[in-house]
Amino acid sequence: MESELLFKPGHTACAGCGQSLAARMVIEAAGKNTIVANNTGCLEVFSTKYPESAWNVPWIHSLFENCAAVASGIEAALIYLGKKDTTNVIAQGGDGGTADIGLQALSGMLERGHDILYVCYDNEAYMNTGVQRSGLTPFHTNTTTSPIGPKSVGNVRFKKPMPEIANAHGIPYVATASAGFPQDIQRKVKKAISIKGPKYIQIHVPCPLGWRHETELMLEIGKLAVETGLYPLIEYENGVLSAVRKITQPKPVEEYLKAQGRFKHLLGNPELIKQIQDIADNNIRKYNLKG
């Protein structure tokens, strides 16, 4: 049975890695008729260290920032070969490879209308190089390049609104998902690949090492990000917000923050926590999450 798995055990992700769970959900939902182009990053390194590969589908890694372009070439080749209708193409990378260094290639891929699903595994910093701040690192996060100190309370910027940026390209499907809700990832991936054209799914993937939380809390922390309103699970279809995961009773952000070392400096500082709460409250209003 193991030989039939599309993402096999034996990869060297850290224990409790949200990205490895999410990556498995994505490829299992997409199925074996899928070709994957992967940016440089944790997922690439922990799944394909020569002579091992966790991937039981055709898989290619080229560079940090170009998986969207490599996938575009693969898709073009498949069209040329007459195989596109029977083959899914997935381009995937981390938050840095997607929202920072790979944004240009991604934008090109989305704008050109390739039939490709792009998956961004958002662990909110450059984890592969040692937890440096990225464009998707949240406000006030303590990372190695946005460290706390007498003159700093962590990252000074809000997360770059990647789902909205992707959506602004006029593509047919954009969604956010979370490793805290694995079945939801699979549902969204299946939906995405059923739609022709460029698709963008951004998956929140807790990182026990970089976020500094216990490994067995990975799912719980993923869920808390959603249930506080800090990481809304939304879907855009043809530019329109078509579905959101409702939150019946939004939890205070402190519950999410307190389990993670990267936010430890905020605890006991109501003013800073209020600023994070405002982000959550704003999301709840903006996407009408309450219900």
Next chain:
Amino acid sequence: MKEFLEGSRAVAEIVKMCKPGVISAYPITPQTHIVEELAQMVANGELNAQFVNVESEHSAASVVLGGVAAGVRSFTATSSQGLFYMAEVLFNISGMRLPLVMTCANRAISAPINIWNDQQDSLSLRDSGWVQLYAENIQEAVDLHLIGYRLSEDKSMMLPVMVCMDGFILTHGMEAVDMPKQEEVDKFLPAYKPLYKLDTAEPISMGLLADPDYYIETRFAMQETFKDALKLIPTINEEFKNCFNRDYKDGLVEEYYTKDAEKVIVAMGSVCGTIKEVVDAQRAKGKKIGLLKVISYRPFPYARVYDALKDVPRVAVLDKAVSLGAYAPLAIEIKAAFSGKKKSPKVISSFVAGLGGRDITAESVKEILTKLTQKEINLEFIDLKPELLKEEYGE
């Protein structure tokens, strides 16, 4: 039958006959005409290919990487800054042993920005793991694309090939070109059969992390393959001669009146045409002048250069590029060809000319010959305007 064609048009025609399934490019002068022609051929239905208009050269190189990795012959073209923006991907393509042909319309490098010809761009990427072949004229540019695909896709090679043609001089120049027939091309260049490809029927992983236990062998294998290319290029050129009746001999260098020469100029690209004219005129006067044209800069044919120049008393190397702070790129290799050897020219002088498109005239070539005396010159710029040089920055 010969046709009077612009260089870019001729290159586009031959690329079309090579039947690439994926073409991707980003506009940069002076490469644009080539890809415009190809886009039009696709639009006209004359060429069955996916033409992917990308947002940068980085992505152009990445798209053709993906195309050939999925098993389809692919093509791109660029120049200057575009080539540099591709640089990261170029090393990646060769490191993954993916066969490709790319045209480099040679152009100067910024700053200052300058769209005219020299060879600083491709020569700066000499270590990228791409074969580099330099064309003297449009006919050669055409033929090198054909030879390039054959070489690149050979099972013993699987390395990318850069066909370097001087920007404007060759890309925008007109020449009577002998274009081959499609049947001839098909015979010389069969359909691409990949050794490995991304295919759901037989999944493989490509582009893996190689730690210290594995990495150095990847580079050793490439180095050995470049050595093999020195043998394969003559073999392919022999076949080319039989198919198309044009003889580039071994295809590594061209010897033009070198046998009895007292002075030989070594150069690459279109300037060789000018040098040949000077050689002809000097020979007519009984002066023993010759030219050694280097076609293959990577792999560099050290043994061929040694054979061609070992009995020549004085050699001048003309570079259209610099390696700032060191000898010029072609001169370095020519000198290296004689390192530790029994025979050697008494003088190997190095000259740099034509940077940023300044004309290298017959007079420039004659000046080099005049300066090729018993005293070795290690890098002298020709045709400088001293009045433009000053000791202080600014006005």
Next chain:
Amino acid sequence: MYGPLIVKPAKSKGDKTGSWRIKLKPKFLQKNCIGCKMCLLVCPEGCIQGKEKNTYLPNYEYCKGCGLCAVICPKADIIMVEESSEGDKK
């Protein structure tokens, strides 16, 4: 000549990451299991297998001991135990 370049997954066995477990490992009690497969779903290694209720087991050669299966199990039928409690690491 070619260096190490491509990998065929069929031949790839992966690292035996089970050796990473330093303290705890999951023990599948196989008593109250209802076959909901949540453990199988959330395992970041994908190393849990089984066919029906009370048959699910992790492959200890790969299990890194993250504890997510024990957390997700709705019947508390998976517990984390000391690595050394049942002999050597498998």
